[in-house]
Amino acid sequence: MSAPALRLAKVRKSFGRTEIIRGVDLAVAERERHAIIGPNGAGKSTLFNLISARFPLSSGRIELKGEDVTGLRPFEIRRRGLSRSFQISNIFHNLSVFDNVRCAVLWPLGYRYSFWQRLSGLADASERADAIIDAIGLTRRRGMTASLLTYAEQRALEIGITIAGGAEVILLDEPTAGMSHTETAEAVALIRRVSEGRTLVMVEHDMSVVFGLADRISVLVYGQIIATGTPAEIRQNPAVREAYLGTGFADA
Amino acid sequence: MRALFARSRLIVIAGYLAVIVLAPLVSPKGYWLSLLCQIGIATVFALSFNMLLGQTGLLSFGHAVYFGLGAFATIHLLRAMQAGSWRIPVTLLPLAGGLAGLLFGVALGYVTTRRAGTTFAMISLGIGEMVAASSLMFPAFFGGEAGVSSNRMTAPGWFGITYGSQLQMYYLIAAWAFLCILGMYALADTPLGRMANAVRDNPERAEFVGFDPQWVRYLMVVLAGFFAGVAGGLNALNYEIVTAETLSASTSGIVIMMAFVGGIGHFAGPIIGAALITVLQIAVAAVTEAWPFYFGILFTVLVLYAPGGIAGIFAEHKRLFDTGQLGPALRQYLLKLLPFSLCAAGVITLVEMAYALANTTERGSAPLHVFGVTLNAARPVGWAPPVIALVVGVLLLRLISRRLSAKSERVLTPLMERA
Numbered sequence A: 001m002s003a004p005a006l007r008l009a010k011v012r013k014s015f016g017r018t019e020i021i022r023g024v025d026l027a028v029a030e031r032e033r034h035a036i037i038g039p040n041g042a043g044k045s046t047l048f049n050l051i052s053a054r055f056p057l058s059s060g061r062i063e064l065k066g067e068d069v070t071g072l073r074p075f076e077i078r079r080r081g082l083s084r085s086f087q088i089s090n091i092f093h094n095l096s097v098f099d100n101v102r103c104a105v106l107w108p109l110g111y112r113y114s115f116w117q118r119l120s121g122l123a124d125a126s127e128r129a130d131a132i133i134d135a136i137g138l139t140r141r142r143g144m145t146a147s148l149l150t151y152a153e154q155r156a157l158e159i160g161i162t163i164a165g166g167a168e169v170i171l172l173d174e175p176t177a178g179m180s181h182t183e184t185a186e187a188v189a190l191i192r193r194v195s196e197g198r199t200l201v202m203v204e205h206d207m208s209v210v211f212g213l214a215d216r217i218s219v220l221v222y223g224q225i226i227a228t229g230t231p232a233e234i235r236q237n238p239a240v241r242e243a244y245l246g247t248g249f250a251d252a
Numbered sequence B: 001m002r003a004l005f006a007r008s009r010l011i012v013i014a015g016y017l018a019v020i021v022l023a024p025l026v027s028p029k030g031y032w033l034s035l036l037c038q039i040g041i042a043t044v045f046a047l048s049f050n051m052l053l054g055q056t057g058l059l060s061f062g063h064a065v066y067f068g069l070g071a072f073a074t075i076h077l078l079r080a081m082q083a084g085s086w087r088i089p090v091t092l093l094p095l096a097g098g099l100a101g102l103l104f105g106v107a108l109g110y111v112t113t114r115r116a117g118t119t120f121a122m123i124s125l126g127i128g129e130m131v132a133a134s135s136l137m138f139p140a141f142f143g144g145e146a147g148v149s150s151n152r153m154t155a156p157g158w159f160g161i162t163y164g165s166q167l168q169m170y171y172l173i174a175a176w177a178f179l180c181i182l183g184m185y186a187l188a189d190t191p192l193g194r195m196a197n198a199v200r201d202n203p204e205r206a207e208f209v210g211f212d213p214q215w216v217r218y219l220m221v222v223l224a225g226f227f228a229g230v231a232g233g234l235n236a237l238n239y240e241i242v243t244a245e246t247l248s249a250s251t252s253g254i255v256i257m258m259a260f261v262g263g264i265g266h267f268a269g270p271i272i273g274a275a276l277i278t279v280l281q282i283a284v285a286a287v288t289e290a291w292p293f294y295f296g297i298l299f300t301v302l303v304l305y306a307p308g309g310i311a312g313i314f315a316e317h318k319r320l321f322d323t324g325q326l327g328p329a330l331r332q333y334l335l336k337l338l339p340f341s342l343c344a345a346g347v348i349t350l351v352e353m354a355y356a357l358a359n360t361t362e363r364g365s366a367p368l369h370v371f372g373v374t375l376n377a378a379r380p381v382g383w384a385p386p387v388i389a390l391v392v393g394v395l396l397l398r399l400i401s402r403r404l405s406a407k408s409e410r411v412l413t414p415l416m417e418r419a
Helices: A044-051 A074-079 A097-106 A123-135 A151-164 A181-194 A207-213 A231-236 A238-243 B007-025 B030-056 B064-083 B090-112 B117-137 B166-188 B191-201 B203-208 B213-239 B249-262 B269-287 B291-305 B309-322 B326-359 B380-418
Strands: A006-015 A018-028 A033-037 A059-064 A082-084 A169-173 A199-203 A216-221 A224-229 B367-370 B373-376
Touching: A006 A044, A018 A044, A018 A216, A018 A224, A033 A044, A033 A207, A044 A082, A044 A169, A044 A199, A074 A082, A074 B203, A082 A151, A097 A123, A097 A151, A097 B191, A123 A151, A123 A181, A151 A169, A151 A181, A181 A207, A199 A207, A207 A231, A216 A231, A216 A238, A224 A231, A224 A238, A231 A238, B007 B030, B007 B166, B030 B166, B030 B191, B030 B213, B030 B249, B030 B269, B064 B090, B064 B117, B064 B213, B064 B249, B090 B117, B090 B166, B090 B213, B117 B249, B166 B191, B166 B213, B191 B203, B191 B213, B203 B213, B249 B269, B249 B291, B249 B309, B269 B291, B269 B309, B291 B326, B309 B326, B326 B380
Parallel strands: A033 A199, A033 A216, A082 A169, A169 A199
Antiparallel strands: A006 A018, A006 A059, A216 A224, B367 B373
């Protein structure tokens, strides 16, 4: 049995006196699709920010593929194979769609801080970026400045930037937030396709997305995981039902 | 392997090369040649500044540091050769300026690039002041008030070129400027160049695609320091004297103006700005003592109404041309030409009268000549015509703008309702 792709041990995070994450233990196996759900304010986004090193931990430990990555900077975590998306689109506004995606493939392809190679001559980077743009359905917007995209297109680009580098562990923060039914269906199909053979952790509010995609689900309530299990187990779990009382969870 | 530059780019580059090679033929006068030399140096300096502001989003108030230290390094090398028996051809000396700029970029950039935004701007200002202050504290190196001078004919170049004539000096500047421009242009199309744009737009996301934004900024400051240092080296060779002025805040300020006036959003912007500001500096200063004031007005008006600078204005009109809207736009300009001229004439007359009044030695008489008319600023009635011109001009401009927007609304509203 190999080490889990991602492991959290006794992770805690306080902002001032308020403890937002109160001792989270979580292990996500390789190639698992894991969803984190929970009521508003449970700390889901904070947990993501801790895993991706956007915020430092107050205490605890995070391991990526068995390696301790606690306290590393975001770019170091990215180089070790973890990539994340943002709930609010976090793109390069004045760059074209193509350049947005190409920036995300540069480091993994080994080009790094090179100022001795001509960017437009790097065929592999261009091809990979174009393949990603095709996968997220933005081929017709390839040359457009990212800030001019529609909301849904920016969401798609957000996912595109996240997956472009081929990271083994992908964190998606509410990938379908604000999308219409059709757009959500397309996004789910896209996520299913690109997470094939990789480890996926996602925060999502749309229960149909969660139960359709996830192999396992963790329920975060007030900064603690109250249950982890398969979708069927979670659906039956009385503590989860109580936490979601009156929110229509049972109908999902 | 594809060609280094696409064909359309090659045409532009060849055209630019032709211009800089043929430029000295325009006029045999000495000041024309020295103007061209200044433009060449300013172009490299302004482009290196825009590597930071336009490409990386770093507003530096102390870019003269790299320019000035490059200049001092070059002049000291020249002096050392004068004293010693060894020689490095002057042709290569700008490289020494570049290396000095690069080294100071390595040392100072580490401090300045820890943060972006306002913090970077403030630290660059602080370091700029620090270096400018040390130029007065260490007269042995910086030459105090007199500066450091030398003779560029100390170490001749190759093929019997001595740089004794200004024309030879011009071609040295032109060659180095051309190489530097090509280098900076190529740099924009490298992984680092693109990631600098990414860091400018969104440093956080750059971190989440694997790059350390601080390192990206640092490398850009070091490379910009190199090119600024080359410009400083050329400056030292051109004048054969370097004073504390080269690394002062006013030098840092003028390069900001050049980049902004030309346009920081386009690669060619600072080239246009460097040429324009250099020409204006000499041409306007020849006509009026109040030239810094007009510079302030030009800068303010451009930043307010055309934040993209002159290159931005060109790009906007090319877009209008492509969509077939250039005709109506030009007609608008024609309508506004008269009131705009009234405003400009009013402002210029007022400035000149105020200047004459403030600097007159004889009580009750401040004569001056504006637009071929003799005015006396000491007489209150003399102030009426420019004030009236300014007021009428502003009122007319507002009237025209209101008419035009009402008209475009009449055209647009039915269109939008149909849609």
